[in-house]
Amino acid sequence: MTGPDTKALGQRVKELRRAAGMSQSDLATAMTRSESWVSQVERGVQPVERLSILQALADALHVSVRELRLDAAPPDEVEPEGITQSNDLDGLRVALTGHPALGSLFEQPPSEPMPTLADFRRLADEAWTLTHASSYGALSDHLARLLPSIEAAVRHAPAGDRAELHSLRAKLYQAAAASFTRQDQADAAWVAADRALQAAELAGQPLEVVASLFRMAHAFMRQQHMDQAEQAAKSAVAVMEPRADAPSCPPEELSLLGAMNLVLAVINAREGNRGGTHERIDRARAIAARLGEDRNDFDTEFGPTNVEIHAVSTAVELGDAGLALDVAQQVDPSGLSPERQSRFLLDVARAHAQRRHVGEATAALLESEALAPEQIHDHHLAREVIRDLVQLSEPRVPESLRGLAERSAIS
Template identity: 30%
Template sequence: MSDSTVGKRIAAQRKIARFTQAKLGRVAGYSTSMVSKVEQGREAPSDGFVAAVARALDTAPERLTGGPPWTVIEEDGPLEGIGELRAILAEGQYVTATEPPPLAHLAAGMDAIDLAYRNDQGRVAMAQLPAVLRALYGALHAAPADHRAPVYTLLAAAYYTAQRLLRRFGFLSLVPTALDRLDWSSADADDPLYAALAKVERARILMYHDGGELGMRLVEQSLDLIEGATPGANAVRGFAHLSGSVVAARGLRPGIAAEHIAHARELAPLMHGESDLYGTLFGPANVGIHACAVALESGEPDRAAREGAALVLPPGLAPPRAGHHWQDVARANLLAGRPGDALIALRRAREVAPQQTRLHPSVRETYLGIVAAERRRSESTGAFGAWLRITP
């Protein structure tokens, strides 16, 4: 088995901290058996487990997951834009601006970036975003004080996309800074929904740091900010409920998770499909996807696997959203003792969203769990591992 698994890293950090498996389980809130299975590669760890263990060991979640998978990323060439985006975040309020084109051109540029992100073309989005950000600061400096609200709205949209891109590529340590800039820009935007989105996204990143209690409060605060029943308001409201369901499930609050899912189900028919508004992808199918995810996070992998496999996803669903669903179904099948079905689900994830699937740390851990469960590699298992660049 590879020595670069989450389980092996947890074991190494646990020993550095002089924790026994029993003590780590007690401090993190999990059983000793669970800790042992993860360390031995017999069970794929959930994001909630990794967050709780990282906090218990006083280390960064990326240290356990391996951080950005540079080896995989760079096989397709340099990740253009990440260095420049990192510099912009470091510059904070002192960003070096560039000469801006008309605001309509910048809005069209953001639309193109968001479309690339939606369609599993994160490299394209990352390469284009920094230039738009610097030009937006140029537009902000050039606009009269009483005409800056539309620029702030575009800046909020840019930072909203920036933190999503950073999560996709594994740069979790940069996400809080991007969220700080989202908070700053949304405060003066002429679209109040970005302030609500900022709180939801903060709640989502807090899950990586075992911050579920604060995350649930932020989701409620976000819902309080959303007014009206426009399509955009309902999309953001539904997105907040879906995010709240996962935050609650990871915090072992199944009742609260179920309430959020129920509210989302009531709103979903208003979308007439899966909405692209604000990048929420909110609609009936996404509610079904999150219901399966909540079952998985709540300790019901068999139900998550059955309902997830039976869920019919619409053809136009964003590829990363569909890919993430099949990744969850794979992990659910593995936990339910069906490694063969888990591999089938991983292959479906690869078909619909190859870039996201190859980068996601849970996919690698699920694959290694499949190998451990099978005790030997079948031809199809070996082929998938070769695609992930893993040699168990």
């Protein structure tokens, strides 16, 4: 079901959900899906192509399949299970399920020709390009094909290639973990981060292990397990801080240490600890100053600019909108990825919303949407601020804000 049929189903889901008095969050909970998935179904960008999912959707809405979709097949005409093209990360979730290369344990040869090591390097870089662009649908398709391939390759490749393949495998799972976290799918993010950690250790790459812990800490934060997130970050900082005192400490290691301090700053901010937040931001600033440039070691984008972006974000978390806007005026994020630029503008919008600046907040959101539409349409913080702005401006909601709410499938 594609095109107009997908859009028609989305509109029907929205109508039935509202008639049932359910929010998108209610429907997501009933479906054991993410709110972003419901949003994409209602916008007509997420196909619902399996009858089993259509039936579950109908059950959650307390209607029959035929009420939901008039052209639906009868219940006994079950469609085959399998991965279908998706506009979010559902295909990648399926690819993570079960053992990644079970046939290799039974000494089954790969069913398809293996990419070369050079191909895997290129494909891993492409995965992170999609991640930094917040192109989650394309990333899902990319990794759903690539992960099983590299899992088989690492078990059949010559011994001399295996360490680098493990390192690339860690990099791919880190991309998956980062994307699942941003799409509010923390359970899948944790699984991906754990696999990245295992692959990094097999590669004999301690810094890749730390990078995997960085992704795991973010997954724990999305699950609201702040104690576990803090433990993951602090365990890395405790080992790395003494090493950072040496003048010869590599910049890659400093970047990871700085990134972990930013994780701890966010945790402190979410717990309302101003002193702890500012202490960690100051530590990250000092490390960034020592590096003297924006870098992207282990795809953390750590550097002076990202530190100030986090200073804005943590100020918003603490309710210090004035400080957030003052810092934001000094930030030029144009050298960073679309995801980082978009997230910065989202936090600027949140700060303006805290001050009831509807026009300024809407302008920041629209600029953010232009950079990374999937992030703005699906990120829980973006959806919250859009709802807040609509409520603040009622009954005269600006047309630009109304259009943004409609594109995000927000009632």
